[in-house]
Amino acid sequence: MRETERKADSSEEEKVQGGQRELEERVLRTGFCTGCGACVNLCPYQASYRDRTVILHHCDLAQGRCFAFCPRTPADLTDMKSRFYDEADLTHELGAVKGFFIARAAQEGNRRRSQHGGVVTALMTLALREGLIDAAVLTEKGEELLPRAVTVSEPEAAAQLGGSRFVVSPTVAEFNRALRTDCRRIGVVATPCQALAIAKMRLQPLAAAESGMDRLKLVVGLFCGWALSWRPLTDILREKTDLAAVIGMDIPPSRYHTLEVYMPEETARFSLDEITPCVRESCRSCADMTAEFSDLSVGSARLPEGWEAARLWNQVIVRTKRGRDLLELARRRGVLEFREVPAGNLEKLKAASLNKKKAANRPQGQSGAGDRMGQAG
Amino acid sequence: MSMDRGQREGDEVLLMGNEAIARGALEAGVQVAAGYPGTPSSEIIETLSRFAETGKLYVEWSTNEKVAMETAAAASFAGLRSLCVMKQNGVNVASDFLLHLAGSGTRAGMILITCDDPGALSSVNEGESRHFARLMEIPLLEPADFQEAKEMTRWAFTLSEEIRNIVMVRSVTRMSHASGNVILGALPPAVRKAEFLCDGAVSDPERGPVISAPVIEKHRLQQEKIRKAAAIFEKSPFNAYSGPERPELLIITSSACRLYSLEAVSLLDAEDRVGILKLGTTWPLPPALLKRVLSTTEKILIVEEVLPFLEEQVKILAAEQVREIGVKTFYGKNDGALPMAGELNPDLAMAAVGRILGIDPPVLSSAYRKKLRAFAGLAPRREQTFCPGCPHRASYWSIREALQRDGRGGFVCGDIGCYAMASLFPAAGFYTAKTLHAMGSGTGLASGFGKLGSFGMDQPIIAVCGDSTFYHAAIPALINAVHQNANIIFIALDNNGTAMTGFQSHPGIDINAMGDASPVVDIAALCGAIGAKVVVGDPFALQETRETLNRLMEGQQGVKVLILKQSCALSPEKKGTKRYLMQVDDALCRGDACGCNRLCTRIFRCPGLLWNREKKKAQIDEVICAGCGVCAGICPAEAIRCEEAAKS
Amino acid sequence: MTNLALRKDPYNIVITGVGGQGNVMASRVLATMLVRRGFRVTIGETFGMSQRGGSVMSHIRVSSAAVWSPQIPKGRADLLVALEPVEAIRVLADYGNPSVKSLVNMRPIYPVGVITGEADYPAPETIRKAVAALSETACFLDATAEAIRLGNPIWGNIIMIGAVARLGVLPVNRELFAAVIREGMPASRVEANLRAFAIGEAAVA
Known part of the structure; x- marks a missing residue:
């Protein structure tokens, strides 16, 4: 939101492992916590309450999954991207781009319940219906503007849960919980920070043995400018x-x-x-507008006809083969309808994303050449 | 092994100081006894209650010390010998009434027994009740051994009737909770009939109204009474000098300190150099006696605990008589010979006497001291904590989790009872309780904090209060909070008894001190009646309690009451029984791995749980575990299992 | 046993343990027996917070002539009865001397700090070594285990009193114990107490 002075951190030796104490010192106390819930439901020490992550009791382990999974602890994002995405698809501004579309749910009902084009709801419903996933970690409206993360297995239930939230829900905490159930194929709708946490979980040796991350089958990312406290x-x-x-x-x-x-x-x-x-303090430190660690990302559209027309559509970035396959299936099944992408839309999105990266007051130790965009130092 | 009805006049038995005091009151023919429990005083009323009998002796646990004193005073006004009992800070509670009672005077013998706690062995203060005697202008007696505790108590009633005013008898923990030989006296057969004669003139001490007015006139009369007491004290056998005719050093002492002084002199082998004046009547001091004894020497050491009460009185008398007795050197508190805080013991007394006389105290051989040093620090510290099965551990667990979730820096105002340990030993209450003062003060402080919202304070405020404390002093504070619309959560930690001091009855219990059925004053109904919103819960239901608390923190302005009901693990109905047999499943226990890191043994800290260092698993200590089942609810791996225990 | 004279006057006994172990009960029983023998006895107790896991210590002073202070001077215990092993060490540090006799129940009750891993509990061998080094004679029992076998760990305190009787340093015996216990206790509990006492006697060879 505002340009913030960035600390020169290139020379600092970064501690890449830690436990609750480091999490508290570097993330929770500094306002970097996104409330994603990555450190919640792993142990009895952290909890999500309202839209915050809280420490219930003190844990003295030197290394913990809480620190490892947190989207605001040190990570080499460039390296992570090269592991998940085709090198050829990677862009500085938007991460991997395999395709760029303007689409909306074909059924008007879906659109009405959803924020704009209803693409996310339509895709998750489809994925459940087709058995690509058997559980979808979504966000429901909750009460008093406090959204709640939920896991649903019925397509009809997923179809009911459209609409943007302006307050975060602990989606990753719910995902952690879902991993302890007997769901075999899990799909998640995630904000950029949540998608990053899940990507970090996929790479953690600490978690690999017992976590069953291979059951993660789909991450649908959401464009996100910021969330409110x-x-x-x-x-x-x-x-x-x-x-x-x-x-x-x-x-x-x-x-x-x-x-x-x-x-x-x-x-x-x-x-x-x-x-x-x-606006959450942590959102000011976020450099990812389009959920770059997803299979495909969905956000609001821009159209030459103006806002009233655009609000009925979504822009979609396809990042992986899995994302492309799902979008194609949606096209074949008639679940989504598409329109031509106006000239310059991708460039405008890139510019917006780049602005966010420049403005971000990023946590120490989180870097990647692709994300720094010449801003380092 | 304690005093009972089977014992007869002339029997020599082992009695606790408090039992000896109770016996003295019985031998004096006491007919009404009232008190509020408080360590180290509680056994006096408990002992008397065993002797209670309709028409002969009425005993009650009153709601607080002031009410206890009023109850006893009523009996005195109606012609019955009576006593009231309290610990040192209880006198503060009763003091407003005491001020007026001392002004109005009494009729039948009435005594106030206060048990002080130098060293704060079981108190959160080191209050000195002796000063009340001077402040209220009433006589003060202090027994120095167990036999004397009985005799002095009996005689205090006689003194009270002679001067027609209340007499204060002060004991200390080391007298009240120590035991020794006592030869029993006779119990009087006759009992008086109760009648309050009040149809006479104000000036008529026999039949007039009992009031402290006209104030100046009554005050003068009261001072006459205290002068009369001083005259009586001149000849009292409770004051005695022992030692050489002209001692090099005179010790003036009273209470348990007399035994410390005797031992100190004996350890230093200084019996022929030191004399001891033991005073049993410590206010007002008998001036002629003091003059006589002070004349025998130049050096005087006053051995007493905490504040220099005796020391100051003796110095005043010495100054007044300096022409006759000459200039003296005083040792005691003001010169640092003895510490002014904490209790005394024979070693401290010995050190003081040794320094004054230039005698080195005996020491252990250097070989033994070397061995002691070799093993120093071997014994791990034994921090006090809640008992296994204690409902308070569960309550504070939920409070902690609710406050942490809420995240606005909320805190607990603590109060007096076992649950005060949450303030004293942070880990006992998971670092939640942040204030601890007098009984009921947690609620009063919360009421005050609860009005600071307009100054920007948005921390949730919780007052905790035990059931007995609720009746004692929390009610006015709670009414204030309701009336002022203070934004607080009031939690009654209702464990169904005055657990801290040994399960004395209180208005929430359906039997009284004598074991008779009594009407119950219901906490929930009372809170509801004053307009608070009331929720009742079970502290063992952790999640429900926590959710309730978070809901209340987000709720409407005003006083929200949560009553957490679960009997104390040591209560007669629970003690020695287990509801569940607990077991840890090694296959599920995550031990110290990420995902648990010994939550049960490291954070929850129930003494019934052990950390097996070899297996790296938690385990249940079956001897210690009370089988409450609460730990099963905190285990993240569901490794702690409850199995319903067979009813025995 | 026939000799009613004390080895020392006053004879100083410390009974130590942890809240809930029946320390107060044990000191009352022992002191009552001694009062029956015609001695003047003083017990000093600190039990205000005893039920909450703290250390509990009773001082018993036995004299043929005088009332003594309820607190034993430092370094002057003649007999130590410890219901819990590290409490023995704690007491010896303050009241030990080369002529003290120690009787120690070896069943540990772990302090909270040990449960939480913040403090170490010494190994049984270390405790034995320390107690033996700091005592004239030391005797180690497993009174709690014996008491559990008898049906309730609480009888550990009476087992220790039985052991005290057998040491022969005080004029107390089974008959005297039986007389005291019959007066002070409900009839239903007498038998178990007598059995516990006998176990304690047998444990001291």
């Missing part, structure tokens, strides 16, 4: 709305500079000047 957000919203009655929220293109809060009878509007201070 629940407590300050609700303190503001409570002044004009009944939280229990809120059915959705959106931010129209930036010229309106407004957060719209939808209720059955009315829409409340809040200036972004009021809302911006509620």
Whole structure:
């Protein structure tokens, strides 16, 4: 959101392993915690509460999965990308791009429930229906703007769970929990930080033996500019709305500079000047707008016809073969409909993504040439 | 092995100091006894309750010390000998009434027994009740051994009737909780009938109303009484000098310190150099006696515990009589001969006497001291903690987890009871309790904290309070919190008894001190009636308790009451029985690996759990485990198993 | 046994253990027996917080003539009865001297710090070595194990009293114990206590 001075860190020797103490010192106390839940449901020491990750008791292990999985602890992102993606697909701005599309759910019902084009909901429902996955880790609306991470196995249930959330849910905590159940094929809808945590889990030798990460079959990423902190957000919203009655929220293109809060009878509007201070501290350190560690990523579209038309569509970045296969299946089954990508859309997305990377006040030790974009030092 | 009805006049038996005091009261014909439990005083009422009998002796555990004193005073006004019992800080609670009672005077003999705790062996203060005698202008007696504890208590009733005012008898932990030989006296056969004669004039001490007004007139009368007491004390056998006619050093002492002084002098082999004036009547001091004894020497050491109470009185008398007795050198607290905080013992007394007389105390051989050094530090520290099966461990576990989840820096205001250990030994309450003061003060402090929201304070505020403490002093604070709309959570840790001091009855229990059926004052109903929102839960249901707490923290402004009910593990109905047989499944236990890291033995810390270093697994210590089953609920691997124990 | 004189006056006994081990009960029983023998006995106890896992220590002073302080001076114990092994070491550090006789129940009750791994509990051999070095005579029993065999670990304290009687340093015996226990206890518990006492006697060869 704002340009922040970056600490010169290239010369620092980075500690790449740690336990709860390092997690607390480097992530939780510094405001880098994304609330993704990667350190939760592994042990009894951390928990997700509201949209925060909290330490319940002190753990004195020198090394722990909590630290290893955290998307804000040191990692060589370039190396990670080269392990997961085709070298030829990798871009500086958006990570791997195997394809770029504008699509939407063919069924209007899906679109209505969802934020924009309903692509995520349609894809997850399809993946469950076709047996590509037998469990989907999703986010449901929850209460009082506090979304809840859930695992569903019925396509009908997945179809009900569209819509963007402005407050994070501990999706990775739910994924950790799902790994302890007998689900065999798990799909996850993840924000960029959550997708990074899951990618780190796939690479951890500590976890490999017992975690069963091979059961992860699909990661659908979500474009994400930032999330809001629940407590300050609700303190503001409570002044004009009944939280229990809120059915959705959106931010129209930036010229309106407004957060719209939808209720059955009315829409409340809040200036972004009021809302911006509620942005999670950790989002200011995020350099990933498009969930680069996913099979495919989905976000809002831009169209020459303007916002009213664009809000009915999604932009989709396909990153892996698995992502491409799913999108093609959706096309064949008529679950999604596509339209031509307007000229310059990919470049605009790249520019936006690059802006986020430049603005990010990244945690120490998290680097990769591709992500630094000449900003190092 | 303790005092019972089978013992007869003339029997020599082993009695605890508190039992000896109770026996003295019985031999004096006490008919009404009331107190509030508090270590080291509780055994006095407990002993008397065994002798309770309709129409002869009424005994009660009152809701607090002030009420106990009022109960006893009523009996005195109605012509019955009575006593009230409390620990040192209990006198503070009763002191407002005591001030007025000392002004109004009493009728039948009435005594206040206070048991102080120098060294704070079982207190969170080292309060000195002796000063109340001077402050309230009432006589003070201090027994120095077990026989004397009985005799002095009996005589205190006589003194009270002679001066028509309350008499204070002060014991200390090392008297009350020590035991020794006592020869029993006779129990009086006759009992008096109760009637409050109040149809006379204000000035009529026999039949008038009992009030402290007209104040100046009554105050003068009260001071006359204390002068009369001083005159009586001049001839009291409870004051005695032993030692050479002209000692090199005079020790003036009282209470348990007399035994320390005797031992010190004996250890130093200084019997022919040191004299000991043992005082049993320590306020007001008998001036003529003091003058006589002070005249025999130049050097005076006052051996007493905590504050220089005797020392100051003696110095005042010596200053007043300096022309006759000459200039003296005083040793005691003010010159640092003895410490002003903590309890004394024979070694401290010996060191002080040795320094003054230039005698080196005897020491162990250097060979033995060398061996001692070789084995120093071998014994690991034994930190106090909640008992196995204690509901407080479970309650604080849930409180900790709820506060950590909430994340706004919430804290617990502690109070007096076993659960106070959460403030004293942080690990006992998982670092949740942050204040600890007088009984009921946790609630009062919370009420105050709960009004600081308008100054930007958004930390959740929790007061904890035991069931007995609730009735004692939390109710006014809770009513205040409700009335002021303070934003607090009040948790009653209801373990069904006054557990800390030995399961004395209280208004929430359906029997009284004498074992008779009694109406119950229900905590939930009372909280509801004053307008608080009340939830009742079981502390052993960890998740439910934690969720309730988090809900209450997010809830509406005002006072939210959570009553966590589960009997103490040592309560008569639970002690020695196990609800569950616990077992650790080695195959599931994650031990110290990532994913557990010994949560049960490292964090939960129940003494019933052990860490087996060889196997690197938790295990149950079957001798210690109380079978409450709570640890099964915290194990992340479900490795701790509960099996319903067979009813024995 | 026939000699009613004390080896020393006052004769100083420390009974130590951990809250819940029946320390207070043991000292009362022993002291009551000695009062029956005509001695003046003082017991000093610290049990305010005893039920909460702390160390509990009773001082018993036995004299033919006088009442003695409820606290034994440092370095002046004549007999140590420890219901728990490291408590023996703790007491010897303060009250030990070259002529103290020690009687130690070897069943440990681990302090919380040991359970949590913050502190080490010495090995039984180390404890034996330390107690033996700091005592004139040392005798080690497994009273808790014997008590469990008898049906309840709590009888460990009475087993230790039986052992004290057998040491022969105090004029107490089984008959005296039986008389005291019959007066002070419900009839249902007398038999088990007598059996525990006998086990203790037998344990000291």
